[in-house]
Amino acid sequence: MKPTDVQDPNYFHKVVDCQWACPAHTNVPEYIRLIAQGRYTDSYMLNRESNVFPAILGRTCDRPCEPACRRGRLEDAKPVAICRLKRVASDLKGDISHLLPSIPQKKNGKRLACIGAGPASLAVANDLMPLGYQITMFEKLPQAGGLMRSNIPAFRLPGTIIDEETGVILDMGVDIRYNTPVDSMRSLLRDNFDAVFVGTGAPRGKNLEIPGRYQTDRIHIGIDWLESVAFKHIESIGERVLIIGVGNTAMDCCRTSRRLGGKDIKVMARRPRTFFKASPWELEDAEEEGVEILINHAPSRFVLENGKLIGMEFERLEWDEQARKSKTIDTIFLPADDVILAIGQENSFPWIERDLGIEFDKWDMPVVNETTLQSTLPNVFFGGDAALGPKNIIWAVEQAHQAAISIHNFCHGSAVTERPAPGVNLITQKMGMSEWSYHNDYNPSARQKMQHVDLTERFRELNVEVELGFSAEQTAREVQRCLNCDIETVFTPKRCIECDACIDICPVACLTIAPNGEEEDLRTRLSAPAFNLDQALYVSAPLPQTGRIMAKDEDVCVHCGLCAERCPTAAWDMQKFEILISQASGTPEWNTTLVPA
Amino acid sequence: MPSIAKPRVAHPSAQLNQIGLKQRDYEGVMSTLCAGCGHDSVTAAIVRALWELSIEPHMLAKMSGIGCSSKTPAYFVNGAHGFNSAHGRMPPIATGANAANRELLYIGVSGDGDSLSIGLGHLCHAIRRNLRMVYLIENNGVYGLTKGQFSASADVGSKSKRGEANQMSPIDPMLLGLSLGATFLARGFSGDKEQLVPILKAAIEHRGFAMVDIISPCVTFNDHNGSTKSYLYTRQHQIEATQMDFVPPAREILAEIGTAGEIAVTLHDGSVVRFKQTPEGYDPTNRSAVSRYLEEHAGTGKIVTGLLYVNEAGPELHELNHTPAHALTKVPYEKLCPGSKVLAEMQQGWR
Numbered sequence: 001m002k003p004t005d006v007q008d009p010n011y012f013h014k015v016v017d018c019q020w021a022c023p024a025h026t027n028v029p030e031y032i033r034l035i036a037q038g039r040y041t042d043s044y045m046l047n048r049e050s051n052v053f054p055a056i057l058g059r060t061c062d063r064p065c066e067p068a069c070r071r072g073r074l075e076d077a078k079p080v081a082i083c084r085l086k087r088v089a090s091d092l093k094g095d096i097s098h099l100l101p102s103i104p105q106k107k108n109g110k111r112l113a114c115i116g117a118g119p120a121s122l123a124v125a126n127d128l129m130p131l132g133y134q135i136t137m138f139e140k141l142p143q144a145g146g147l148m149r150s151n152i153p154a155f156r157l158p159g160t161i162i163d164e165e166t167g168v169i170l171d172m173g174v175d176i177r178y179n180t181p182v183d184s185m186r187s188l189l190r191d192n193f194d195a196v197f198v199g200t201g202a203p204r205g206k207n208l209e210i211p212g213r214y215q216t217d218r219i220h221i222g223i224d225w226l227e228s229v230a231f232k233h234i235e236s237i238g239e240r241v242l243i244i245g246v247g248n249t250a251m252d253c254c255r256t257s258r259r260l261g262g263k264d265i266k267v268m269a270r271r272p273r274t275f276f277k278a279s280p281w282e283l284e285d286a287e288e289e290g291v292e293i294l295i296n297h298a299p300s301r302f303v304l305e306n307g308k309l310i311g312m313e314f315e316r317l318e319w320d321e322q323a324r325k326s327k328t329i330d331t332i333f334l335p336a337d338d339v340i341l342a343i344g345q346e347n348s349f350p351w352i353e354r355d356l357g358i359e360f361d362k363w364d365m366p367v368v369n370e371t372t373l374q375s376t377l378p379n380v381f382f383g384g385d386a387a388l389g390p391k392n393i394i395w396a397v398e399q400a401h402q403a404a405i406s407i408h409n410f411c412h413g414s415a416v417t418e419r420p421a422p423g424v425n426l427i428t429q430k431m432g433m434s435e436w437s438y439h440n441d442y443n444p445s446a447r448q449k450m451q452h453v454d455l456t457e458r459f460r461e462l463n464v465e466v467e468l469g470f471s472a473e474q475t476a477r478e479v480q481r482c483l484n485c486d487i488e489t490v491f492t493p494k495r496c497i498e499c500d501a502c503i504d505i506c507p508v509a510c511l512t513i514a515p516n517g518e519e520e521d522l523r524t525r526l527s528a529p530a531f532n533l534d535q536a537l538y539v540s541a542p543l544p545q546t547g548r549i550m551a552k553d554e555d556v557c558v559h560c561g562l563c564a565e566r567c568p569t570a571a572w573d574m575q576k577f578e579i580l581i582s583q584a585s586g587t588p589e590w591n592t593t594l595v596p597a
Numbered sequence: 598m599p600s601i602a603k604p605r606v607a608h609p610s611a612q613l614n615q616i617g618l619k620q621r622d623y624e625g626v627m628s629t630l631c632a633g634c635g636h637d638s639v640t641a642a643i644v645r646a647l648w649e650l651s652i653e654p655h656m657l658a659k660m661s662g663i664g665c666s667s668k669t670p671a672y673f674v675n676g677a678h679g680f681n682s683a684h685g686r687m688p689p690i691a692t693g694a695n696a697a698n699r700e701l702l703y704i705g706v707s708g709d710g711d712s713l714s715i716g717l718g719h720l721c722h723a724i725r726r727n728l729r730m731v732y733l734i735e736n737n738g739v740y741g742l743t744k745g746q747f748s749a750s751a752d753v754g755s756k757s758k759r760g761e762a763n764q765m766s767p768i769d770p771m772l773l774g775l776s777l778g779a780t781f782l783a784r785g786f787s788g789d790k791e792q793l794v795p796i797l798k799a800a801i802e803h804r805g806f807a808m809v810d811i812i813s814p815c816v817t818f819n820d821h822n823g824s825t826k827s828y829l830y831t832r833q834h835q836i837e838a839t840q841m842d843f844v845p846p847a848r849e850i851l852a853e854i855g856t857a858g859e860i861a862v863t864l865h866d867g868s869v870v871r872f873k874q875t876p877e878g879y880d881p882t883n884r885s886a887v888s889r890y891l892e893e894h895a896g897t898g899k900i901v902t903g904l905l906y907v908n909e910a911g912p913e914l915h916e917l918n919h920t921p922a923h924a925l926t927k928v929p930y931e932k933l934c935p936g937s938k939v940l941a942e943m944q945q946g947w948r
Contacts, residue, residue, distance in 0.1 A: 074606055434600040442604030497828045498788055499633040499816060504641035505599075507621070509608045528608040545832050558604055565599045568633025568816045 001519050001549075003541040006490060009424045012577040014536060015554050016486045018082055021068035023398040024050040025581055028065060028082055029486040033438065035089055036479040043089035045099050050581065052123045052169075052397050053148075055161045058087030059467065060152055062248075062279060062392040070483055073532070073556050074508075078447035080481045081470075088475050090161075096168075101130035101585075103172050108132030110411040113193040114174075115182050118146020119393050120199030120384025122169045123400030124407070127584040129172035131408060136193070137174050140181035141231070144170060147201050147385075148393065150227035151249065153256050154463035185352040185380075195379045195407045198366075199400070202385035204348040208244060208341050212302030216309040219302065222249045222342030229256055229462070238337020239263045242312055244299055247277040250342035254291045257340070259462050266334065267293045268314065271323045285466065289455065298326075303333060311335040345390055365389065372416040373403035381407055404584040420582035426575045429487055430564075436574055438487050440561040442507070443480035484559045488577045491550055493540040495571035498548070502563035502572055503527060508556045511563060516542070516549045526553055598629045615651035623648045625672040630665060633820075635787030635813030635828075636735045640672045642790045643704070643733075646797035647674060650845070658694060658701045662687040662716060665742050666708030666735035666813075685716025688723035691730055692914070698924040699915050702801060703730035709750040710740050713768045717749075724777040727805040727913045731797070734770055734808070735787075737815040738826035745818030752898070756823030769895060770810045771905055775888050780911040781807035782887075783904040786831050787814065795843040796904055799870045802843075805913045812900060831900055838879050838890065839903035844869040862907055870904065881906055 006012060014020050018028040027046055034043035047054035061083050066072070069079030110133050114121035117139035125135050143149055144166040148157065170176050182188055188196065205221035213219060218238070222245070228234040241262040243254045246269040254265050267286070269276060272295050276283065287293065297314040304310065313333050317326040347365055352358055359367040359376040366375050368382045375382055382388075383403040384396035406416040429437040451468045458464050470478060503511045509528035516522070519537060523530040530537060535555040542549060564572040580587055603624065611619045623644040628637050647657070657677035659670035663684035670679050678701065682690040687705050695703055712720050712734050723732070738751040747755075750770070751763040774782045781803040785793035793811065800807035812831050814820050820827045825834075845868050862870045862882065880886055887906045894901050925933060 073609065075609060434598065436600070441601040442606055444605065497633065497816075497820070498832075499635065499814070499828060500638045500641070500788060500790065501633045504637055505603060507604045507606055509611075528610055531610075545829055556608060558606060560601065560604050562599055562601070562603060566632045566637070568631065 001516060001522060001537065001539045003493075003549075004536070004538045006426070006488075006538075007424065009422045009579055011536070012424075012426070012486075012488050013579050015488060016577065017068040017070050018065035018080075019486070019579070021064045022050075023064065023395045024052075024401065025398075025579065026050045026065070027486070027578070029482055029484050030578075031089060032080070032082070032085055032479050032482045033484070035085055035475065036439070040089050040092040041094045041096060041099070044093040045096060047086055047089060048096075051394060052126050052400075053119060053165045053393065054086050055090035055165055056119075056148055056157060057393060058083060058090050059157050059161070060148070061086070061394055064394070070485055070556065071481060074558070076444075076446060081447055081450075081478050084448075084450060084470055085475070085478060088470050091469050100168065100172075103129055104132045106132065107134050110134070110194045111136070111192075112195050112197060112407060112411075113138065113188060113191070114197045114199060115188075116146055116198070116200040116384075116386070117141075117144040117166070117176060118199055118201050118384060118396065119148060120201075120386070120396040120400045120403075121146075121197060122166055123397045124197050124199065124383065124404045125172065125174050126169045127401060127404035128407065129169070129174065131585060133411075135174050137170075137176045138180045138182050139176065139178050142178050144176065144178075146199075147203075147223075150230050151223050151252065153226065153252050154230070155255070155259065155458065155466050156252070158463065158465050181351075183351050185356055185358070189356065193379075194411050195381060197403060197407065198380065198382045198386050199384045199396070200349075200386045202345045202347045202390040204346050205341065206344040206346060208299060208343060210299060210301050212304055212309075215304050215307065216302070218309040218337065219339045219341065222253045222340050223345055225340055226252060226256065229260070234260070236261045240335055240337045241265045242334060242336040242339045243267045243342055244339065245269075245342035245344070246293065247342060247344065248279060248282050249345070250340075251278050251282040251286045253340045253342050254286050255289055256462075257338075258289050258291065259459055262338075265291045267291060268297045268299065269293060269295045270298050270317065272296065272319060275323050285452075288452070289458075296326075297332075298328075300331065302339065309336065309339070312339060345385075347386060347389065349386075371402065371419070372406040373399055374406055374410070374416050378410065401583055405582070408584040420587050422582060423580035423587050425578040425580065426488070426490065427578075429574045429576050434565045436487075436561055438484050438574075438576075439480065440484070440487075440559070440574075442483075442558050442560055443477070445477045445481055447481065448474040448478045485557075486577050487559050487561070487574050489538075489552060489557065489559070489561075489563060490573050490575045491538070491540050491552070492571050492573070493543055493550065495569040496540075496543050496545075496550060497569055498543055498545050499568060501566040501568065505562045505566045507560065507562070508558060510553050510555075510557045512551045513543065513548050514551060522551060523553075526551060528553070530555060599627055602627050614648050616653060618648065618651075620644060620648040623654070623674050625670075625675050628668075628672045630668065631741075631817045633816035634665070635737065635811075635816070636666055636669050637672070638787040638790065639706075639733065639735055639793070639811055639813055640669055642785075642787075642793045642797055644673050645790070646794050646801060649794070650798055650801060652702060652801070656701055658703050660687050660691045660694070660703060660705040660730070662707055662711040664708040664711045664740075665815075666706055666733075667711055669706040669735065670704075685711055685714070685719060687711070688716065688719040688728070688732075692723060692726065692728050695728055695730060695914065696920075696925065698926045699729070699920070700924045703728075704801075705730055705732045707732065707734055709734060709736045709738060709748040713749040713770065717768070721773075721777055724774055724779045724806055724808070726917070727778075727780055727911050729805055729913045729915070730807070731800045731803075732806060732808045734810045735813040736770070736810050736826070737813050737819055738824070739815050739819045741815045741818055745815070752825040755825040756821075758818055758821055760823070762823075769891070770808060771901075772888065772891055772895070774808050775884060775891070775906060778911070779808055779906070780805040780908045781904075782810075782906040783808070784810045784812070784900070784902045786812045786835060786900075786902060788828055788831065789835075789902075792837070792840075792902065795841055798843040798845075799841065799864070799868075799904060799907075802864045802866050802868050803907070804864070804866075804909065805911055812902075825898065834898055835900050835902055836876070836894065837903050838876060838901045838905055839881055841904045842871045844871060862909060864909060870907065882908065884908070
């Protein structure tokens with residue numbers, strides 16, 4: 001194998017599994033360390049730099065970071081509660097007003113229209129307001145937040161939290177127009193904005209065209225129904241409720257039904273549990289509230305009696321192992337007063353005229369460049385669910401960051417393809433003999449369990465937030481579970497005397513000195529076999545004494561730094577890796593908040 | 598000294614041995630030796646050998662004297678017995694312990710100072726008695742604990758850190774052992790575990806006194822240019838007299854013993870040590886030939902390594918003394934020491 005180039009920004013970035021997995025590349029280990037030091041405000045601001053809505057995401061994020069967490073590959077197999085710690089930072093932060101970017105009095109003369117006031121549009125405004133843009137934001141609802149407001153129930157995400165984090169951005173001087181749906185792109189384009197950003201989400205719930213669908217008003221589209229609940233147009237539901245679909249929206253629908261009078265609530269899934277779309281923790285939370293989840297049921301028709309919905313008929317299925325092919329066992333009837341359809345959502349752009357130069361593909365989706373988020377009409381950009389189909393909040397934020405870079409380039413006459421490159425810092429953490437600037441010991445604590453409000457208490461009102469957040473003790477334990485994967489083991493081959501000290505001390509058998517070979521062969525010859533091909537081997541140049549190479553399997557390194565402590569020649573060093581991700585405002589300087597306290 | 602103890606977390610694929618232990622279960626406390634000390638690598642090799650042989654921790658006794666080397670027993674198998682004796686007095690203490698309980702495995706860890714200076718006399722007699730134990734000399738050519746003076750194993754011409762050359766002739770524990778009738782002599786290098794671990798496993802299974810001289814560089818006082826016991830010098834001057842493979846009893850049938858260019862020696866417990874001779878015609882069972890080979894290389898600066906000599910036929914301490922097959926500690930006290938009345942009767946019989 002060729003020696004690993006650790007100057008490549010992606011090499012160590014991949015080692016920080018959580019940060020690499022996060023679409024917005026939130027610097028997770030650093031914000032967890034700041035929490036450990038009690039620097040909640042700094043931790044919040046570090047989060048905000050990349051993900052813009054730490055308090056909202058600390059409650060609702062899809063958490064791509066957690067399945068990626070290195071801790072999950074160790075013996076106890078439970079990742080760090082990254083998302084919950086984000087909420088800790090936002091719960092305990094102080095005043096942030098003085099830490100927000102200043103908004104120039106003198107504007108740069110560029111006008112931007114943002115359609116929708118959801119996470120994508122708000123994040124674009126967050127990036128571009130400090131650069132002097134004048135932004136007009138059109139929102140069809142009377143409040144900002146988009147689907148975060150209308151589709152996520154208040155018992156998971158209180159409105160006050162949305163008010164606070166959207167307010168910070170709107171207060172930068174965004175010209176927000178509530179209750180102003182954009183009905184025609186043509187007429188908006190006539191207003192001569194320098195650029196238009198479409199962040200309208202995926203506002204249409206999928207329908208279920210089976211017999212009986214239109215003969216009653218007790219069949220609801222999930223996201224529309226949730227919106228009606230959020231804005232208090234609906235305040236009750238029948239006792240027996242069937243939810244069709246088993247994604248996160250279905251979980252929100254069943255738990256909301258539980259609070260509006262539903263007693264016998266069943267979530268109906270076509271496929272076995274391992275194929276569910278909902279996050280495991282949302283399934284658990286729903287089941288804790290007494291919701292029943294039935295697998296292998298395919299809806300076949302709505303059953304009505306005298307024009308009144310009395311239930312539904314399902315085919316019971318038997319699946320093959322991959323759940324690709326099924327056969328029907330029999331048909332059963334389940335009684336119901338209401339049915340909620342939560343089988344997905346899709347984009348819909350009836351308000352964009354098709355002769356404006358904005359191309360649509362065969363699925364009626366706008367043609368959008370995945371990197372630049374630019375449409376085929378150069379001054380129109382898309383982001384969030386509206387751009388590349390429904391994803392989640394954190395993806396919307398990342399697309400907004402990228403769209404903001406494109407908009408900024410576009411408005412200043414440079415090519416949108418000219419993306420600023422990321423920078424990298426690698427700084428030794430050595431403070432003295434066997435002394436590091438980070439807490440290097442491995443903490444064997446188990447993952448802390450989120451405490452919930454009592455079942456009786458939480459159903460008293462619709463908006464009682466279920467999750468209580470971590471206690472001080474829980475936080476203190478959970479932060480120490482983080483392995484500090486951003487403190488990297490960096491090797492200088494010419495210093496190595498091949499004494500084996502690092503290999504002998506490594507608790508997880510990461511290190512090997514061996515003759516070089518091709519990767520496939522080398523992976524079988526290590527101290528412990530390296531079968532996780534997603535994780536890199538860090539391979540050195542030939543060592544001075546024998547010409548063998550040092551190989552490190554990054555897979556389960558606990559970043560304890562003992563290799564560096566036991567190294568007599570400082571060939572191993574622990575260095576903090578920091579990737580400087582560019583935004584519209586440019587590549588950040590070395591972030592001074594990250595200097596050890 | 599490290600800032601933390603080695604975390605109690607193992608690689609998820611860590612295997613269990615025959616008695617259900619992980620390799621990490623054979624570790625001891627954190628080493629306080631210098632970072633990069635060869636002795637820590639020897640410790641790691643011992644841990645691996647004991648784990649691979651599925652030695653029960655409570656059936657192990659760790660013996661040592663004084664010196665950097667003699668701290669080693671603290672760093673492996675926390676659950677074992679142990680005795681840290683006075684300087685150079687490990688062999689007689691081990692002799693006494695072995696006499697009382699022959700069922701334990703005795704591993705003595707000593708150094709060139711402890712064994713070849715203050716304790717040389719005791720070592721000689723332990724060899725002569727063929728005491729069943731593994732006797733390791735962590736050999737670095739200097740007194741590390743007193744800041745790097747030459748020890749009795751320093752080669753003529755080897756330079757100290759200050760640049761002075763040693764002028765006194767060294768004691769070679771291998772030649773010493775041969776002259777005293779040792780039954781198992783091997784030399785290894787802390788920087789070469791592929792060779793050292795099989796040697797240790799064979800030494801553990803040997804029925805008699807198994808002495809292993811391990812070149813274990815002192816990274817603080819003897820790892821510079823001019824030293825003949827540095828990592829670099831050892832790598833450049835090492836000759837493998839034998840390449841060996843240890844075959845435990847269970848695998849004996851599967852192993853093809855006695856193929857061309859190989860010599861196989863069956864140990865007492867049925868395990869087999871297979872040798873591949875690197876120098877043409879080297880025979881580790883021929884005492885006079887081994888002696889000649891070592892003497893020829895002693896003056897050339899070459900370091901001859903491998904299992905150099907083995908003789909499974911020599912009787913060990915208990916056989917020489919016709920002691921019971923089981924440990925004396927298991928013999929009831931009344932039988933072991935029948936009392937003054939029985940003594941008086943015995944003496945009466947000789948009058």
